[in-house]
Amino acid sequence: MKRRNLRLSQLLVDIIGEKHAKGVVGYIIDIVAIFGTLGAFSTSMGLAVDLIGAGIENLTGIQNGIEVQVGIIVLFIAFYALVMFAGMKKGVSKLANACVYAAFALGLIILISGPTAFIFSYFFDSLGVMFNNYIRMSFWTDPVQKSGFPQAWTMYYWAWYFAYLVMMGVFLARISKGRTIKQLVLTTITFGSAGCSFFIAIFGSYSVFNEITGALPILQWMTESGVSSAIIQTIKSLPFGGIILVTFLIVEFFLMSTTMTSAAMAVSMMTTKELDHDADPDVSVRMIWAIGIGAVSMAAFFMGGSIDTIKSMCVVVGLPMIVLYFMLVVCLMKWIRRDHPELFTQTVASPAQAKEQTVELNRVEA
Numbered sequence: 047m048k049r050r051n052l053r054l055s056q057l058l059v060d061i062i063g064e065k066h067a068k069g070v071v072g073y074i075i076d077i078v079a080i081f082g083t084l085g086a087f088s089t090s091m092g093l094a095v096d097l098i099g100a101g102i103e104n105l106t107g108i109q110n111g112i113e114v115q116v117g118i119i120v121l122f123i124a125f126y127a128l129v130m131f132a133g134m135k136k137g138v139s140k141l142a143n144a145c146v147y148a149a150f151a152l153g154l155i156i157l158i159s160g161p162t163a164f165i166f167s168y169f170f171d172s173l174g175v176m177f178n179n180y181i182r183m184s185f186w187t188d189p190v191q192k193s194g195f196p197q198a199w200t201m202y203y204w205a206w207y208f209a210y211l212v213m214m215g216v217f218l219a220r221i222s223k224g225r226t227i228k229q230l231v232l233t234t235i236t237f238g239s240a241g242c243s244f245f246i247a248i249f250g251s252y253s254v255f256n257e258i259t260g261a262l263p264i265l266q267w268m269t270e271s272g273v274s275s276a277i278i279q280t281i282k283s284l285p286f287g288g289i290i291l292v293t294f295l296i297v298e299f300f301l302m303s304t305t306m307t308s309a310a311m312a313v314s315m316m317t318t319k320e321l322d323h324d325a326d327p328d329v330s331v332r333m334i335w336a337i338g339i340g341a342v343s344m345a346a347f348f349m350g351g352s353i354d355t356i357k358s359m360c361v362v363v364g365l366p367m368i369v370l371y372f373m374l375v376v377c378l379m380k381w382i383r384r385d386h387p388e389l390f391t392q393t394v395a396s397p398a399q400a401k402e403q404t405v406e407l408n409r410v411e412a
Contacts (some may be wrong), residue, residue, distance in 0.1 A: 050320040052216055054079040054370060060377050078366050079212045080313055085363030086209030087309040088342040093274075094302045095119055095343065100274035101295040104282060110274075115347045119340045125303050126310065126336045130329050142304040148297045152290065153248045159285050160248075161255045168254065169247035202357045205364030211371060213312040220311075227382075253280055310336040 049056055055072030062071055095118045099110035108114060129138050157165060176183070186196050222230050256262035262283055267276035282291050313335045314327035321327065346359055383390055 050322075051318060052219075052315045052321075054212065054316065054374075058370075058373050058377055060380050061373050075370065076316065078370065080316060082209040082363045082367045083213045083309065083313055083316075084339060084342050085359055086206060086213065087306070087339055088346060089206060089209075089357075089360040090305065091119065091122065091302060091339065091343040092346045094298060095122075095347070096272075097274045097277060098295055098298055100272070100278045101291060101298075104275075104278045105288075105291065112347055116344055119343050122299075122303055122306055123336055123340045126306055127333060129303075129307065130333055130336075138304060138307065141300055145297050145300045145304070148293065149301065150244070152294060152297070153245055155290065156252050156284060157248050160252045164255045165248055165251040168251040169243075172247075198357070202361060205361040207364075208367045208371070209360060209364035211367065212316070213309055216312040216315055217308045220315075256280070256283070306336060306339060309339060313338075 053072070053076050055062070055067045055075045058075065059067045062075075066072060095115050096110070098118055099114045102108055102114060103110040186200070188194070188196050218230065218234065225233075253262075253264050257264045262280060264276055264280060267279050271279075278291065281287065281294055284290050310332045311327070314332045315321065317335070318327045318331060326332075
């Protein structure tokens with residue numbers, strides 16, 4: 047549409063009007079979007095930092111305390127600054143691709159060296175359970191047994207996704223020029239789900255197998271030391287566990303670093319008043335937002351740093367975003383109806399009518 051910014055308030059002009067988009071309502075919408083994006087990524091960083099800290103503690107004996115966690119966050123920011131000011135964008139792109147290949151290689155190593163038959167069997171069984179119970183699971187609140195699982199995890203993930211959507215939408219739009227809406231939606235759903243299924247099937251099944259056979263006391267590790275420590279100890283139990291753990295931590299660090307680059311870019315684009323065609327926001331703006339993301343993550347650790355603290359922060363920032371997404375869907379439908387009215391015709395046209403419509407459309411386009 048040749049608009050020179052990606053602020054959410056400008057995307058909602060068709061609903062709230064130009065006057066409100068440039069007024070108080072627009073500022074509130076933009077602030078909610080920015081706050082949600084910061085909270086979402088800070089949640090991811092908080093979980094990653096705790097995991098990397100647990101790995102460092104396991105390898106070196108240095109306690110995974112607030113000093114180590116803050117140090118890791120500072121390292122993330124320093125790496126981002128190096129990328130921005132040293133002009134290493136192409137290098138980071140190659141690094142990100144290498145990390146993805148390394149992550150899949152780790153998964154394949156576990157698949158081959160672990161209980162391969164059980165992993166496949168457990169995956170397909172779980173897939174069947176999901177398809178068979180999809181509707182019930184979607185509305186499951188566990189009112190009888192009151193385990194608290196859907197409230198603590200399912201709804202938390204929903205809020206996390208809601209908070210992430212703005213950032214991911216801006217990022218995907220940025221890299222998908224020339225693609226159709228159909229291609230974008232189908233690719234995001236299929237490949238995103240396939241990637242998640244790959245890792246959950248392998249790492250999850252490996253953990254379940256070791257717990258039910260008694261090979262590893264994974265639930266005990268989770269109770270005594272926390273989720274991050276249990277993950278690290280499970281990975282280290284693999285053949286050549288020390289080498290695999292070091293590789294895992296390196297991959298985790300660089301994957302989060304490249305995701306931080308995307309987050310800072312998205313927020314910078316949402317807060318820049320005017321952008322030239324295909325131009326990036328100013329480096330200083332991106333650096334300020336990278337520091338802001340790190341600061342919010344640090345705040346979570348200073349507030350206790352537990353996974354419950356991080357989850358609560360994500361729920362708080364994610365829920366207000368739901369209203370904005372309903373508004374964005376309405377705007378999208380308005381744009382499609384305006385640009386492609388032929389998609390919304392209620393009756394099937396006769397060949398003569400179809401020919402007339404085609405001629406009329408060609409005339410309009412000309």
